[in-house]
Structure formats: structure tokens, C-alpha cells
Amino acid sequence: MPLAPTLKQRRQRLASHFNAPALLWSGCATPRNFPANTHPFRPSSHFLYFAGLPLENAVIRLADGELALFMDEATPAQALWHGPSPSREELADKMGAEQAFPLKELERFVGDAVATLKVQDSATAAHQEQLLGRSLPVAKRAEHQDLQLLQAIVQLRSRHDHYALEEMRRAAAVSVSAHKAGMAATQPGLTEAQVRAAMEQVIMAQGMTCAYNSIVTVHGEVLHNNHYHHGLGENDLILADVGAETETGWAADITRTWPVSGQFSSTQREIYDIVLAAHDACIAAAKPGVEYRHLHLLASRVLAAGLVDLGILVGQPDDLVAQDAHALFFPHGVGHLLGLDVHDMEDLGDLAGYAPGRSRSDRFGLGFLRLDRPLQAGMVVTIEPGFYQVPGILQDKGNCDLYKNLVNWDRLAQFADVRGIRIEDDVLITDSGCDVLTAELPTEADDIETMVPEPE
């Protein structure tokens, strides 16, 4: 599928939802420790959706289904240091843009009615405000025509077209290979950093980047863990949450949990199979019209039922979920939208994730849910139930009192070698059900065990 017709279709769809002109900036690379040493450039996802190419310091104008590209060409001095680059006309042609101008021409296209979004890098944001002559709140607080533009973009970006899905399948395939490499590289005595490096190498070798900072840890109970210094103990589980992003910004997001020794202990396997049952139940139930919140509660019930069977929770699964007892071990949501961002459109707050009129719950077991909408064909969501023994939750006095009679703490103590397990796949909602984009990577405990080498 070539790029230009896809982009044309996207802007025509935008025009059917929003009829004012819009300007979208790509942004600029930001300094790391000094101005010339920048972080790798990542354009604004909203820009990328309509421009298709990762151009730095570029602007597009979308109006009436037409695209104008604004960017400056490399100066001779820049070409000298950075090599030849395609001309503005060549890029415009590749994008199918109807017009192309140098940046200074932007001035001719600003006015009260122009809608825009504030970008992430502040240098560009300052330029946006100066050019438009108005201050811009962060995207999630946009108002007036900017909010209307966002609402239209959410409509488009929530349901992926063929081009986007091809990109996401590429990201998924490379991410699957990365996880296989991580499992194959596992040996007791190595460090988390070595497994991470084996995984990210696969992504980098394909010319892709990581869609987010990888989690590769033997402390899966630390949910946002970006440390990699621990050694791999032979009784540990590794939880790896690693996903690739294609050159044009499309993401994958996969988590697997595997035993360092290549063999789950009996307690690890019992919990693993419960998490997998929750994962599988959600995928079996995912189809258009189903509320994503329903999948979250389904995962919660399956987890609660499994923990009751193991004697860790005490009571009826439905009652336990109603009391949020499952959230002691599964404190996050079952997943989120996936697209150009790993948490797609999270820059817009809950505008994309929550249906109009809905907002976050105060409930312990629901407040971290990032998505609360009925599923639609063309959406891609993650399904990622987990089980964690988070000291901050399980040792919290309030929780201990509240759930005193619902948890068999002595029984739980027998599962001390299960600190954190998560199983996450990327799921495309189809007309009749769903398609797991990451299905090439096994989930069954038996299969996982065969992929991890025996300790040397």
C-alpha cells in the first residue's frame, strides 16, 4: 500500500469530521546534555498520522482534504555535514501533498480559525504560539476549534487503516523476534541489562527503535521498572515488556514472563496459568460492540476465580471483584489503545480512551483503566492482565484491614517466588472478533519453557 493514497484518504476523512484549516507541527529534536547532542528525533504522532514521514521542523496544513507541506530545504552547509537529503518537492510528491512551501510562507496561512495542537518540545511550542498569536494549553486541555480538531483526529486514529495495520504488523513481528532473542539469551548469573540488550539489538538491527523504555526485570512487581542492574537468579522470573516502533512511528507492545532456569516452579506455573486464562478469556471475548471495561472485569473475575481455587483469595469471584480484592494483585488496567503511541493518544488525556460522558472511576480496581469505550472494528488494543506482589499494596495497613478476611495470607506466603507476571498481546478488533497481531509469540507455559535454554 503506497503512502500517498493513504494520506489522501486520511485527510479526506478528517475533512468530513472537521471543516476548518488545521496546522500540525512535527517538532524538533531536544537536547540531551548539550544543544548539539540531541535525543533521537521523534515527530509528533498527530503530524505523523497525516504526513507519513518523520520530517523534523516541518509543518503541514490540512484544509478541505488537501495537504500543504511547509519545510525548509537543507542549506549547502547542512548538506555538507549531513549529506544529501530529498528536496521539498520530492518529499511533497512522496506524501501526495497538493502544495509545498518554505517555512516562512506559513505566515500567510494563519488566522483566528486555524486549529492546532501544542507539540511536546517547548522550542517548537513557543514558535507555534508566536506564529498563531495565542497561547496554547497542553493538548489535553485544548479548547474551541483545537478541541474540535482533536475530537476529529480521535475518530480517525482510533480505527486503523490498512497502511497503519501493515506498519503495526511489522512492528509486532520484530518485537516477537526480540522477545525470542531475550528468552534465548537468558542464563542464571547474567544481568537484566544483558537480556535487554539482546532484545533491543534485534529491534535496532531492523532499523527500528523502541516504542517506549523497555522493562526487563526480575522484579516484575515494580510496574514501571527502568532499572536493569539485577542479576538473574535461577529461581527468578524475568518480566520483559519491550516493543518496537517502525521508522514511521507505529508501535508494538508485548510482555512475556519466563523462568530464568527454563522451568517454572510449581507455584510460578500455577499463577502463570491463571494470568494466561485471564488473557485468553479477554481475547476470546474481544469483538465489536463489547465494552473494553467488560474485558477488564472479565480478566479480574478469571484472576479472582483462579486465586480462589489456589486458596489465596476467599469468597465468590464476583463478590471479590465487586470489592476490588483482585486489584490487590492486579492493580492496573487490562490494557490501552495502541497505534502511533504505545498508549495511543494519551497526550489528549482521556479524550481518546474514554467515551464521551465517561470519566475515570474512583474504584481501586478501575481507576487505572486507560480505555473505557465499546470496541470497534479497526481498533488495536493491548490485552495485558498480570499478577504482582507489590509490597506497597500488600503491606499497606488499610488494605490489610480491608481485605483481612478475603486473603489467606499464609497461603499467599507459599507463592513468594512469584513477584510479578504479565502476559501482553496486541489485538486488532475485526468485524467478527479479533486478530492477535503478536500471536507468533507463544504464551503457553510449556512453550515458553522450550524457548529458554537450560542453565549451562
Place this chain on the structure above:
Amino acid sequence: MPLAPTLKQRRQRLASHFNAPALLWSGCATPRNFPANTHPFRPSSHFLYFAGLPLENAVIRLADGELALFMDEATPAQALWHGPSPSREELADKMGAEQAFPLKELERFVGDAVATLKVQDSATAAHQEQLLGRSLPVAKRAEHQDLQLLQAIVQLRSRHDHYALEEMRRAAAVSVSAHKAGMAATQPGLTEAQVRAAMEQVIMAQGMTCAYNSIVTVHGEVLHNNHYHHGLGENDLILADVGAETETGWAADITRTWPVSGQFSSTQREIYDIVLAAHDACIAAAKPGVEYRHLHLLASRVLAAGLVDLGILVGQPDDLVAQDAHALFFPHGVGHLLGLDVHDMEDLGDLAGYAPGRSRSDRFGLGFLRLDRPLQAGMVVTIEPGFYQVPGILQDKGNCDLYKNLVNWDRLAQFADVRGIRIEDDVLITDSGCDVLTAELPTEADDIETMVPEPE
């Protein structure tokens, strides 16, 4: 060497050069595509020099040789998601700080006389300005007490202490391994991205990061090349400029150039040996008191002489260098300071690189020199001569006219398979000469050839 005594020595040395109180901010992680998906955090190098630990959103106060740490402890909610972290007191103890406060206490320590530096991330910079009640120019335009603070910091950071050198040796050792891995992974038909991945994997596996965006390319003539999509042709040279940075921010910076086939062609080897002769001459001449500009001109003369011997340049080497004819093929400086930044203290413009009263030359052959000071024991500099056939230089009409009689263009055409060669090492100036921190990585063409496998 433990951290706390080193930091104490650094701030006592600062106090001997600068007697007002100084506040240094570490900065905050910056968003990549949405606020919660950040680039990996890298603290301000000036903060790191005196704080030693990569703390996010922290401030230190240096006054009279004493250190106060300002930072907030993780909230229970943060600890829940990010895991346990050391307390403020534990960190202050590790740093040997005399005092430790929460961030809100900073208000008590601001005043007209407080010197500071603007950090790279704009969110923190805005906070700095608000707290101090004054606007801050970018660091290289600092004035008054801020400039005096910078001048004192330049004094300190230009000559490395034992702790810094230990860190830089660690970064150098890992970078050497990365280059060896890159050579070992080379095969015709692979891509630049695959070689890059093999190199960066080594750095990541050690828990380090890259000090800068790697250059790994068969188009070495593109000096700032951050593309990795080209295939490796069997007659190509790979130029790889890749360096590690330790967990506390200390950098290495190494370039090697090797043949994809494992065998230099005769033309490639002839040019390689000239670049190596320039490299070796600079290292032989580097010692305290020698002007770094002298090394640059020495490299230029050796290159010119070699190119005369090959029949590419026509004339006397000294005359050719006086006319900048060498710069047709060696258009950059022979190196720069190295430390916490790969171009150390480049955020300060030329304040660190140029001795007081000196400024950049207008000459084609000198204008890109980043360092123009007499060498001192304890400095670490790179030595990185190169030879490039940059189309933007060699096809420039002005250059063709100007150097018409100094270049044998027909002879040059015979060297078309040499697009770019650079050989770069990290050199510590010692009391009597210098010590090459990256000497474990061979430079001789014969040795390089043995490190690249034969094509399969």
C-alpha cells in the same frame, strides 16, 4: 575511589575559584511523543560533576565548599509504581552532602548573589527562572556571577581527577569491546543498522548508554550521519564513531574504519595509512604545554605530505596547509575536550575550548577547531584526523577554482573507493606526555584486517 571524598574535593576546589553560593539543577526527563513516554533521563553535566549521582528533579547548593541536596522523596504512589528508592538522607550520605532538604526549602536559599546555569530542559529552566526571579540566557551567554561560576567550573572540569578518569577508563573499555563486536559482526550484504546494533548491544549489556548518537556508515564522507539503512558492499569501508557513557555520565568517543571484506583495497590502505600517520604523530606530540592547535596543524601537515606522496596534492606540505588545501579532505578539527559531555562543556560555547582572548578562525582549515588551548596534565582530548571525499566540498565551484593547481583531480579519481576514513582515540594528557585511554583497540591496518571475518 569512593564518591564522597571526590565530591568534597571538587567543591572545595570550586570554592577556591568562586566564592558566591551556586545552585545547580539536574533537570527532568523530556517527553518523546507524549508526556508519560519520556526520553531516558540524562542530568545536566554540571550537576553531575558536583552531585555524582544521576538524580532527576534535584538541586544542589554549593557554598564555601559545602554541599546541600534538595530533592523530594518518592510518594507512596510513586513507590508503588516505581519500586523502592533510596531516601534523601541515604543519597545525601552517599554524596557526602552536608545538608539535605525537600525542594520547597530551596526558597530559603535564593537571593541576588546566587549563581546558576540554565539547564537544557525547558520545564526545569522555567522553574529556575521563577524561583530566582530573573530570566536566564542559555548557558553560553551567561553573565555576571553566572559567568564567573562557569569560568570556575571550566577550570575544574578541564582537568580530570582520579575518580573521573576511572569512569572514563570504564567507558573506554566498553567502547573498545563495542568496536570489536562491530568488526566481528561485519559481513557483506548486512546493513549498517545490524553492525550498529551489534556495537550498541555491548554498551547496553554493561548497563551503560551511548554518549552520543552513533555513526555507523559506509558513507563516512557524510560527517554527521545518523542513517543506518545502507547495505554493506564488499568494497565498502565502514566508519563507526560509537562511544559509551557510564551510569554517572562519563563518556568515551572512538572511531574506527574497517573494510567490509576484511581486506583494504590498495587505495584504501594507502589513504588509511596516511590518516594513521597523522593520528600517531599527534599522539607522539601531545604533552603539557603543547598547543592543541599545533596538533591540528601537525595532523594537517602529515595528511598533506602523504597526499603529496600519493600524487593527489601538488606542492610543499607547509604551503598546502597554509592555503588550507588539506581541508578539502580534512574539513573538521582534529578533536575536542572529552569528559561528562562528548564535546565537553560545549553548552558553554567556546568558553572551555578556547583560551581567554582567543576565538574561532575564519580560515577554512581552522574554523571548525573546537579546542584551542595549551594542553595541561589531566585533560582528556580526542585525536581524530580523517580523510573524506565530501561532494559538497570537492564539487564546489569556488574550491575547484581556488585549488585547481594544487589537486591532481585525475589522480584523485583513482581513489574513488575511499569515501571517508577517520581514526579517533581518547588521550589523557599526563605530566610527561600522554596516555591513550582507548589503546586496547588496534589502529594498524593489518590488525584491523584480522578483526573482520572473511566474507561467508
